[in-house]
Amino acid sequence: MTVDYYAVAEATWRSASSQTLGGFVVRNGAGGGKRVSAATLDAPLEHTEIAVAQAEMIAIQQSPLFMIRDGENDLDIALGAFGYTVIDPVTIYVSDVESLTESLPRLTCFSMFPPLAIMTEIWADAGIGPERIAVMERVTAPKTTLLGRANNHAAGVAFVGIHEKTAMLHALEVKQSLRRQGVALNIMRAAANWAQDHGAERLSIIVTQANKGGNALYTSLGMKPVGHYHYRILAPKRA
Template identity: 55%
Template sequence: MTPDWFAVVDATWPAARIETRGNLVLREGRGGGKRVSAASAMGPLSGAEIGAAEDAMRAMGQQPLFQLRPGNEDLDAELAERGYDIVDPVNIYAIAAERLTDIPIPRVTVFTLWEPLAIMRELWAQGGIGPGRLAVMDRTKGPKTGLLMRHRDKPGGVAFVAIHDSVAMLHALEIPPHQRRQGLGKWAMRGAAFWALDNGAQTLSVVCTKANEGANALYRSLGMEIVGEYHYRLLDEGRETT
C-alpha cells in the first residue's frame, strides 16, 4: 500500500494547531517554517473560502501561504490570478530502509538520541533552525530521535527523524560548512535507516527543495526515488500590484 506522503509530512513535522473548514486545512506554525504554516485544500475552494483562509492566516500572524499538491491545479491557477508567487517547489524522496543498511556505520560516526544535546541545538541554530523549529520536534508524537554525526572527534552534523505509519522521515539535516564533503550526509541517511528499522519503520523518506542541488544529488546517489512533489504559493502583501 502506497503511503500517504502528506500525512507522513504532517505527522513527523506537525503544526502547532490544525483547523479544518470544509475542504480547507489551516495550519498555525508559530515559527516552524512553511510546512507547518501553509494552508492546503482537500477539494475545490471558492473565492470566498480563499478569502476567509487569507484572513485566518493573517489573524495567526502569518502571510497568506498555500501548499499546492497534485490535484490542486484549479486552486493553483486561482492563486496565480490573485497575485500569489510560486516558492520552494519540493521533492519527496523515499527508499526501502533496508537498502541503506548494507554497509556498517563506522563506530562513533552517528549517534541517535532524544532529547537533543546542547551541541545539537547549537548546530541547528548555526544553520538557521531556531526555537520555532525545535518546538516542532518537541511536539512530534510517536517514535522520534535526533542524529548527531561526528568526524575527526568533532561534531559533524545533526538531523531529526520521526516515524508515522511505518515510514520514517528525516528533517532538519544540518552539516556545518567546515564538515561538508566528508560523506556525513550519506552516513546520516544510513544512520536514520538503521534507527528506522529498529523502531518498526520499513521506509525512509525525506523532503527537499528542488533548488537544493547538493541535497538532491545526495539522495539520488543513495538510490532514493521521487515519490511526490508539491510547491507553495505565497502572497507578498508588501508588493505593489497593478
C-alpha cells in the same frame, strides 16, 4: 501499498495547531517554517474560501501561504489569479529501509532525544532556531535526533519520525567546515538503521529542488521521487 507521504510529513513535523475553515486546513506554525504554517486544500475548491483562509492566516499573524500538492492545478491557477507567487518547489524522495541500512564505524553517528545542546547549536547556525526545535518536540510519533561526527567533532544533525511504517527525515544540516567528509551520508545510513530498528519499512525525505547537493545525495542512494509540492505566498503589500 499506497503511502500518503503528505500525511507522513504532517505526523512527523507538527504544527502548533490547525483548524478547518471551509475547504482548507489552516495551520498555526508558531514560527516553525513554511511546512507547518501552510494552508492545504481539504475539499473541492471554492474560490471564495481562499479569502476566508487568507483572512485567518493574517489574523494569527502569519503571511498568507498555501501548499499546492500533486494534482491541485485548479488551486494553483486560482491562487495565481489572487496574486500569490510560487516559492520553494520540493521533491519527496523515498527508499526501502533495507537498501539504505549499513553498519557504521564506532562514534560515527549517535541517536537520541531530546537533542544535545551542541546539536541545537548546529541547527541554530543553519537558521533552525527554537521554533523549529519546538516542531520536533510536538511530534508524538516515534522519533529521534541524529548527531553525526567527523574528525572527532560534532558535524551534522537531523531529526527523524515514523508514521505507519514510513520514516521521514527532516532538518538535515552539516557544519560548513566539515562538509564533503561523508557526514550527511552517514546520517542517512544511521537514519535507516534507526528506522528499521523501530519497525519502519521506508525512509523518506523532502528537499527543495534548489538544493542541488541534497538532490544529488538522495538520488545517489537510489532514493526515488514519489511526490512534489510547492507553495504560493502572498506578498505583504497584497496581504
